[in-house]
Amino acid sequence: MGQKPFFDEMTTAGGDIRAVYRRIAQWLEQSPPELLASRRHQAELMFRRIGITFAVYGDQDATERLIPFDIIPRVLSRSEWTRLEKGLIQRVTALNAFLADLYGTGEILKAGIVPSDIIYRNPAYRPEMAGRPVPHNIYVHIAGIDVVRVDENDFYVLEDNARTPSGVSYMLENREVMMRLVPDLFAACRVAPVENYPEHLRACLRSVAPLSAGGDPTIVVLTPGQYNSAYYEHSFLADKLGVELVEGRDLLVRDGFVYMRTTQGRKRVDVIYRRLDDDFLDPLAFRPDSALGVPGLMSVYQAGNVTLANAVGTGVADDKAVYTYMPEIIRFYTGEEPILKNVPTWRCREPEALKYVLDHLPELVVKEVNGSGGYGMLVGPHASKDEIATFAQKLKADPANFIAQPTLSLSTCPASFAQGIGPRHVDLRPFVLSGADGVRVVPGGLTRVALKEGSLVVNSSQGGGTKDTWVIDDPQAV
Amino acid sequence: MLSRTADNLFWFARYMERADFIARIANTTRRLASLPSGDGGAANEWEAALSAAGALEPYEAVHGAVDPDKAVDFLLFDARNPSSIVNCIESGRVNARAVRTALTIETWETINAGWQEMKKVQRQHAQKPLDTEELVAFLDMAMKLALDVDGSAYRTMLRNDAYWFSRLGLYVERADNTARILDVKYNILLPETEAVGGSLDYFQWNAILRAVSAVTSYHWIYREGVKPWLIADLLILRPEMPRSLIACYGEIVRFLDAIANAYGRQGAAQRRARQTYTKLQNATMKQVFTTGLHEFLTEFIEDNYEIGGAIAEQYLLD
Known part of the structure; x- marks a missing residue:
């Protein structure tokens, strides 16, 4: 990809401030370092007091850590957002059609567009779901699509998250904190609101309730419990939705329905927004050693007496091997050209691609097909010779398990540190809701930022931070 | 409300109340233990x-x-x-976090x-044991925390079953604490109180x-x-004393009734609490001392446990 300078979202290569960032730049210029420092401190206090923490697996001491928050907002113009939004809706619509097809008649496999072995040999494919339609044919009710920019024009999709994507609480809390932190700047910029996300989510979940639920379905959020890394988010969402936050042990199955145990006896549950992976949902159907789920839940689900959001088996669609086929999948189901681009990807299962990848490891990012959270990947340009050699062995041993991508020159945004202000790489995870009444995206999302200088890894488990994301009206030409 | 939620609320309040009680005991014992032995600094204080x-x-x-x-x-x-x-x-906190x-x-x-x-103090103590001043500050902090939690719950929580279950936890724990400290102190002091007044x-x-x-x-x-005997009167039978057994039971009965009204059903918990409350209302100190204070308190602690x-x-269970 060469030594092309990174695309900075605030400043052009010539040093000019882009119009959409004008107010932010003014604010930064007018704020002395001490003021920014005190804002950073205030923000940290606010987050700590609310208790927004997440756990880092494998880190004994830091069982509850704050995700670093950067106080400089990331800005998108309304027109950029509109284009992105269209692309997201198109992509998630295709994902849902794809899943309905995979668990239905499999037209896309028959047409030879996606090879059937990457579906049927995928551990996330759930044969239990085959031939069992779900309400309104919606599988992915909540999707988190990770997008990046590399230049002024294009958004690339890095990853589709169709299982239990997290991070939306940060989107909402970041906004809350920014509104308290810089009320004047916020008001001057007229930022598009994201606060109605819980309303949309509730409407979405209600719309997919089983028919037998009647007019006022009971919705719950199912969490693995307070030691899960995203527990804060689970409780946050239950609170905002105004529904119970349940653990597996709060639910039970009787006579074909799911009930929760309450102080007034058992109460029927109709829609479960589950933040528990498929494997743990029901020890009778999946992992028998799991104590987190609800014995018998799958049988109720298969009988259509409870809705799970997201549906069981969506993981087959956000797999990195399937990702490489997304442009074809979108064309197949929507008849349109994909609006959002895919990052060019080598499928190591194909011998020619494998050869290319092995020859170019120092330039490439290689990921496990089923990995997540930045674990088990190789970032060629930042890896030592030894690391590359070791990884090459792993790759050769099981090529089908890997894909490779060029190291993208992710765009940068300014971030504020004790040492001053500097550009850092960012990505964006907007949250896409699909209900019976259509697909919705609130204007914004979670911007993740790689706080280490030069780093391209934005995952919170690897030292990434977050920013508030502002969609503002296109500035008038001055 | 989820049974587990009610359970967490009940125990959340109980633990905060207990933290306060332990801090108070430690504080008074520390004061006593620092007295010259002729003025009450007995060796068995701790x-x-x-x-x-x-x-x-343990x-x-x-x-x-x-x-x-x-x-x-x-x-x-x-x-x-x-x-x-x-x-x-x-x-x-674990209980509170589970029901945020x-x-x-x-x-x-x-x-x-x-x-x-x-956590900060705990880490500090692990590195270098706290000195007396720091210990006192920690005890003050624990007592203030219980006070703040209690006050914020009182001022901000909706008066619904969530509030009632947490209050029940608080008063069941408090009744237990009061009964225990009275029992222990009387036991220790009784042999020497034959000549009261030193x-x-x-x-x-x-x-x-x-x-x-x-x-x-x-x-x-x-x-x-x-x-x-006046201390015993104050801590057992005086309704105006917020930590007396009778005051605790007044509250327990009140909150259990609120729950029963909201749910439209009375049960064993209501019946038993009312019995204990009635027993306290009908008791006199004379009678308590005739049966024996220790016997009276032991029976109370037992009743309270069963409630x-x-x-x-x-x-709280299904």
């Missing part, structure tokens, strides 16, 4: 404190003979003591901030009042010197 805190057995299992420094550490910091202050605050959505943001922030403060007793009895923050209340109500069990059975 044994009594451990006993009132229900921690004597202490002896770990350390054997009672030693003041070890006792303080055990009551405040030891992870092996389920009722140590750090364990109470930790368990209180049932608490107000104010109450959650109070417990969370207090927990963070506690300065030794004065400090000892005063310490009970201090432990339940009732020194001033005592003087307002009785307007005379500290007398053992906790009845609440659990009726609402």
Whole structure:
């Protein structure tokens, strides 16, 4: 990809401030370092007091850590957002059609567009779901699509998250904190609101309730419990939705329905927004050693007496091997050209691609097909010779398990540190809701930022931070 | 409401109340133990404190003979003591965190901030044991935390079952604490109180009042010197004393009734609580002393324990 300078979202290569960032730049210029420092401190206090923490697996001491928050907002113009939004809706619509097809008649496999072995040999494919339609044919009710920019024009999709994507609480809390932190700047910029996300989510979940639920379905959020890394988010969402936050042990199955145990006896549950992976949902159907789920839940689900959001088996669609086929999948189901681009990807299962990848490891990012959270990947340009050699062995041993991508020159945004202000790489995870009444995206999302200088890894488990994301009206030409 | 949520709320409040109680006992014992022995500084002070805190057995299992420094550490910091202050605050927060959505943001922030403060002191203590001044500051912090949690819950929580279950936890725990400290102190002091009135007793009895923050209340109500039977009267039968057994039971009955009204059904918990309350209402101090204070308190502690069990059975388990 060469030594092309990174695309900075605030400043052009010539040093000019882009119009959409004008107010932010003014604010930064007018704020002395001490003021920014005190804002950073205030923000940290606010987050700590609310208790927004997440756990880092494998880190004994830091069982509850704050995700670093950067106080400089990331800005998108309304027109950029509109284009992105269209692309997201198109992509998630295709994902849902794809899943309905995979668990239905499999037209896309028959047409030879996606090879059937990457579906049927995928551990996330759930044969239990085959031939069992779900309400309104919606599988992915909540999707988190990770997008990046590399230049002024294009958004690339890095990853589709169709299982239990997290991070939306940060989107909402970041906004809350920014509104308290810089009320004047916020008001001057007229930022598009994201606060109605819980309303949309509730409407979405209600719309997919089983028919037998009647007019006022009971919705719950199912969490693995307070030691899960995203527990804060689970409780946050239950609170905002105004529904119970349940653990597996709060639910039970009787006579074909799911009930929760309450102080007034058992109460029927109709829609479960589950933040528990498929494997743990029901020890009778999946992992028998799991104590987190609800014995018998799958049988109720298969009988259509409870809705799970997201549906069981969506993981087959956000797999990195399937990702490489997304442009074809979108064309197949929507008849349109994909609006959002895919990052060019080598499928190591194909011998020619494998050869290319092995020859170019120092330039490439290689990921496990089923990995997540930045674990088990190789970032060629930042890896030592030894690391590359070791990884090459792993790759050769099981090529089908890997894909490779060029190291993208992710765009940068300014971030504020004790040492001053500097550009850092960012990505964006907007949250896409699909209900019976259509697909919705609130204007914004979670911007993740790689706080280490030069780093391209934005995952919170690897030292990434977050920013508030502002969609503002296109500035008038001055 | 989820049964588990009610259970977490009940225990959240119980642990915060217990943290407060342990801090008070440790504080008064420390004062007593620093007195010259002629004025009440008895050697078995810390044994009594451990006993009132229900921690004597676990202490002896770990350390054997009672030693003041070890006792303080055990009551405040030891992870092996389920009722140590750090364990109470930790368990209180774990319960609160499990039901964050049932608490107000104010109450959650109070417990969370207090927990963070506690963790800081705990780390500090692990590196270099706290000196007396720091210990006192920690005890003050624990008491203030309980006060703040209580106050924020009182000021901000909706008056619905979430509030009622947490209040039940608080009063069941408080009744237990009051009964225990009274029982332990009377047991220790009784052999020597045959000749009541020495300065030794004065400090000892005063310490009970201090432990339940009732020194001033005592003087307002009785307007005379500290007398053992008046202290017992104050802590058992005086409805205006917020930590007396009768006051606790007034509240327990009230909140259980509120739950029964909201749910449209009475049960064993309501019946048993009312029985205990009636027993207290009909009791006189003379009668209590005739049966024997220790017997009376033992029976009360037993009843109170069973009412906790009845609440659990009726609402907190499925």
